[in-house]
Amino acid sequence: xxxxxxxxxxxxxxxxxxxxxxxxxxxxxxxxxxxxxxxxxxxxxxxxxxxxxxxxxxxxxxxxxxxxxxxxxxxxxxxxxxxxxxxxxxxxxxxxxxxxxxxxxxxxxxxxxxxxxxxxxxxxxxxxxxxxxxxxxxxxxxxxxxxxxxxxxxxxxxxxxxxxxxxx
Amino acid sequence: xxxxxxxxxxxxxxxxxxxxxxxxxxxxxxxxxxxxxxxxxxxxxxxxxxxxxxxxxxxxxxxxxxxxxxxxxxxxxxxxxxxxxxxxxxxxxxxxxxxxxxxxxxxxxxxxxxxxxxxxxxxxxxxxxxxxxxxxxxxxxxxxxxxxxxxxxxxxxxxxxxxxxxxxxxxxxxxxxxxxxxxxxxxxxxxxxxxxxxxxxxxxxxxxxxxxxxxxxxxxxxxxxxxxxxxxxxxxxxxxxxxxxxxxxxxxxxxxxxxxxxxxxxxxxxxxxxxxxxxxxxxxxxxxxxxxxxxxxxxxxxxxxxxxxxxxxxxxxxxxxxxxxxxxxxxxxxxxxxxxxxxxxxxxxxxxxxxxxxxxxxxxxxxxxxxxxxxxxxxxxxxxxxxxxxxxxxxxxxxxxx
Numbered sequence: 001x002x003x004x005x006x007x008x009x010x011x012x013x014x015x016x017x018x019x020x021x022x023x024x025x026x027x028x029x030x031x032x033x034x035x036x037x038x039x040x041x042x043x044x045x046x047x048x049x050x051x052x053x054x055x056x057x058x059x060x061x062x063x064x065x066x067x068x069x070x071x072x073x074x075x076x077x078x079x080x081x082x083x084x085x086x087x088x089x090x091x092x093x094x095x096x097x098x099x100x101x102x103x104x105x106x107x108x109x110x111x112x113x114x115x116x117x118x119x120x121x122x123x124x125x126x127x128x129x130x131x132x133x134x135x136x137x138x139x140x141x142x143x144x145x146x147x148x149x150x151x152x153x154x155x156x157x158x159x160x161x162x163x164x165x166x167x168x
Numbered sequence: 169x170x171x172x173x174x175x176x177x178x179x180x181x182x183x184x185x186x187x188x189x190x191x192x193x194x195x196x197x198x199x200x201x202x203x204x205x206x207x208x209x210x211x212x213x214x215x216x217x218x219x220x221x222x223x224x225x226x227x228x229x230x231x232x233x234x235x236x237x238x239x240x241x242x243x244x245x246x247x248x249x250x251x252x253x254x255x256x257x258x259x260x261x262x263x264x265x266x267x268x269x270x271x272x273x274x275x276x277x278x279x280x281x282x283x284x285x286x287x288x289x290x291x292x293x294x295x296x297x298x299x300x301x302x303x304x305x306x307x308x309x310x311x312x313x314x315x316x317x318x319x320x321x322x323x324x325x326x327x328x329x330x331x332x333x334x335x336x337x338x339x340x341x342x343x344x345x346x347x348x349x350x351x352x353x354x355x356x357x358x359x360x361x362x363x364x365x366x367x368x369x370x371x372x373x374x375x376x377x378x379x380x381x382x383x384x385x386x387x388x389x390x391x392x393x394x395x396x397x398x399x400x401x402x403x404x405x406x407x408x409x410x411x412x413x414x415x416x417x418x419x420x421x422x423x424x425x426x427x428x429x430x431x432x433x434x435x436x437x438x439x440x441x442x443x444x445x446x447x448x449x450x451x452x453x454x455x456x457x458x459x460x461x462x463x464x465x466x467x468x469x470x471x472x473x474x475x476x477x478x479x480x481x482x483x484x485x486x487x488x489x490x491x492x493x494x495x496x497x498x499x500x501x502x503x504x505x506x507x508x509x510x511x512x513x514x515x516x517x518x519x520x521x522x523x524x525x526x527x528x529x530x531x532x533x534x535x536x537x538x539x540x541x542x543x544x545x546x547x548x549x550x551x552x553x554x555x556x557x558x559x560x561x562x563x564x565x566x567x568x569x570x
Binding site: 018022025026029032033035036039040107110111113114115117118120121122124125128129 | 280304307308310311312328329330331332527528530531532534535
C-alpha cells in the first residue's frame, strides 16, 4: 500500500516537473514571439512614417496627416488599445496608391502577418496547457496572467493560403 | 544564416517530402545560406555532400501511402550530435508528427524550430489519437508552415495550432526547357501518367477505364505510365484488350521525368484521394504539358480552379475519357492550356517560395541571435526533462532501431 502511494507520488512529481518545464518553455516562446511581432510592427510603422514624410505632396495633406497620425497612434496608442491603432495603420498602408506602396512596405506587412500568427500560435498553446485539468488542479503557473491573443486584421488571406503567397 | 533541415523519410526513396527538402536546401544554398540536411537513408553512401545520415527509417503503410518509423536510442544520439556540431541559427523539420527523426529533433533541440506540415488527409483517426501524445514536443515549434490549406486544416484540427501556408515549390527552369524523352515519343497522341501506379489512391484504374474509350475513338493513342510499382500487377490491371495501347516506362530519374513531361501531349492525374498538394501538376505545367486532373481540392487550387488545366470529377472514367478525347484532338486548346500552365507554374518557383521560408526563419530567430543546441543525457548532468529518454524506454526492444 505504502509502495503504491509512493509510486503514485513519484509519478505525479515527475509529471509536475515535466509540465512545469513545458510551461516555462512556452512562456519563453510567447516572449520571443511577442518581441518578433513588436519588431515587425515597429518596422512597418517606420516605413509608413517615411512614406508620410517623403511623399506628403503626392498623398495630399489629408492622407499624409492621417498616415502620420496613425503611425504616432500605433507607437503610443491612446487609450492603450494597440490592436485598434495597428489596425488603423494597417488599413491606411494597404490603401496607399501603388507607386507609393514600396515593396518593402508590402514585405513589412507580410512579416507582421507571419509574426502575428506565430505569436497567437504560442499564446494558443500556452492557454491550452494552462487550462487543462492537471495544471489547474496543481495550480501550476496559476498566479501568472494568461497571455493575450493579438488580433488585428492584416489583410493577408495569402498567409493562410489562397494558393501561392502573393504579397498582397 | 545556418539552417539545419530535417527530412523524416529515407533520402534514397523517391517522395514528395524528400524532393521538397532537397530543392529547398539547394535554393537556400543558392541564396547564400549554409544548409545541412539530417535524413535517414537506406544506403548511407547515397547521401550527397551537405547531408548527414540519421540511420534507416522503416517504411510503414499508412493512410494508403507510406510513412516511416524511426525512433530509438541510436537515432537520438546521431540527432544530438548533428545538432551540437551544426551550430544552426534555426532548424527546420518536416512532417514532425510521426515518430521519426523529425520528432526526435523537436524533442532534443533547444532553440528556434520551424516545422513544415505536408500531410493533408482529413480523416485520420491515427493522428487524432497521436496528436495529444506528441503535443509536448510539437509545442516547441516556433513557426509552423503548411504546404497547403488542407495540410493546415489537418494541423489545426488534430495537432492544435495554426500554420502559415507556403506551398511546395518547383524548379521551374529545370522543367521548362530541355530534351524530350525518346522512349515516350510516339506518332499518335499520348497521355502521360506519373506516380506509384500500384497505389489505389493514385487512380490509375480510372484512367485505364477511360483509355478504353480514348483508344476506340483515337486508335493511335497511347498511355505512357512512368513510376514505381509491380509491373505484373499493372499488366493484370490493363488486361489484354488495352495492352497494345499502354506503355510502361518504369521508374524515371529526375531529368527523365522532366523530359517525359515535355514529351507527352496531355498529362493526366486521376488521383482519387489523399493528395496534399500535387507538385507533379506544377512540374507538368512548368514543362508545358496540358494537365487533366481529378477535382481534388488541392488540385483545383493548383490549377487555379480549372483555368490552368482541366478538372474532371474524381473517379468518373466516362467524363475523363470525354475530356481526353476532346483535348487530344484539339491542338489549339492544348496550346492555350500550355500557356496558362506555364504562367501558373511561375507562382510556385522555388526562388519565390524560399524567400518566404527565409522570412519565416527571420521571424523566429531572436533578434540577438543564439544558435540551436541540444539538450540530453551526455552533457547535462541533470537533465531538466527526463521524458525523452523515458519515452524511448516505453518502446519494446524490437522496435528500437538505429
